[in-house]
Amino acid sequence: MRIYNAPSIIAGLLVLIGLLTFPFWYNAGDVVAAPEPSLDTPVLQGLQDKQCIEPTPYMRSKHMELLRHWRDEVVRKGKAIYVASDGREYEMSLQGTCLDCHSNTDQFCGRCHDYAGVEPGCWTCHLQPEENVP
Numbered sequence: 001m002r003i004y005n006a007p008s009i010i011a012g013l014l015v016l017i018g019l020l021t022f023p024f025w026y027n028a029g030d031v032v033a034a035p036e037p038s039l040d041t042p043v044l045q046g047l048q049d050k051q052c053i054e055p056t057p058y059m060r061s062k063h064m065e066l067l068r069h070w071r072d073e074v075v076r077k078g079k080a081i082y083v084a085s086d087g088r089e090y091e092m093s094l095q096g097t098c099l100d101c102h103s104n105t106d107q108f109c110g111r112c113h114d115y116a117g118v119e120p121g122c123w124t125c126h127l128q129p130e131e132n133v134p
């Protein structure tokens with residue numbers, strides 16, 4: 001079989017591929033703004049060196065595992081203190097430690113989770129700090 005007018009068939013295919021993949025490359029631009037978790041809380045404003053329990057890239061990608069680990073240590077093994085990689089010690093508590101610094105859960109945890117489409121559902125049992133309760 002001969003292909004008549006091959007260039008225009010190829011051009012047509014390219015346009016089709018472009019249309020089909022449009023949603024992907026369209027969103028690759030700055031159309032959906034990345035979440036900006038707010039660090040504007042009284043405790044964080046008062047901190048000398050503004051750092052989390054572990055380095056930020058680790059916290060960003062592994063905080064869920066850290067929280068799960070903390071819960072298991074507290075609930076199953078009855079431990080209370082976490083020693084961070086730099087030697088500092090923290091009470092393993094969602095409310096007492098994480099939310100002491102990150103008391104703006106809606107503007108911090110919430111902004112990322114809304115963006116990522118996750119709803120960890122911790123607040124049915126653990127209390128959110130007052131400032132988030134309408």
Ligand code: HEC
Pocket residue numbers: 067068070071074075092093094095096120121122123124125126
């Ligand atoms: C069904 C209720 C329930 C839900 C939902 C829940 N927890 Fe808990 N969690 C508990 C209870 C009860 C304890 C034990 C409290 C204690 O020993 O003082 C606990 C303890 C913990 C602890 C260790 C101690 C503390 O006070 O922080 C962590 C960390 C924790 N949970 C994290 C989470 C996270 C993160 C989520 C959301 C993904 C979550 N939990 C959802 C009931 C719940």
Ligand code: HEC
Pocket residue numbers: 037039044049050051052053056059060063066067094097098099100101102
């Ligand atoms: C001593 C105060 C403090 C405590 C306690 C704390 N954080 Fe942080 N956290 C910070 C600060 C400050 C930053 C921002 C660091 C930076 O700008 O690099 C941060 C950053 C983060 C980030 C990354 C945010 C981003 O922009 O990517 C996550 C996620 C996070 N924290 C979660 C947690 C969780 C979960 C806990 C408890 C297990 C916790 N933090 C406990 C102060 C704290």
Ligand code: HEC
Pocket residue numbers: 037060063064067098099102105108109110112113116118119120
């Ligand atoms: C920098 C953005 C960011 C911040 C800030 C952040 N999270 Fe997350 N969190 C995520 C993303 C993204 C996921 C989903 C990760 C995945 O599914 O692999 C997630 C998942 C989780 C999960 C596991 C949910 C599940 O269904 O497995 C828990 C628990 C959690 N976050 C707790 C918190 C808490 C508590 C805070 C505030 C103290 C917080 N996160 C702040 C981005 C963030």
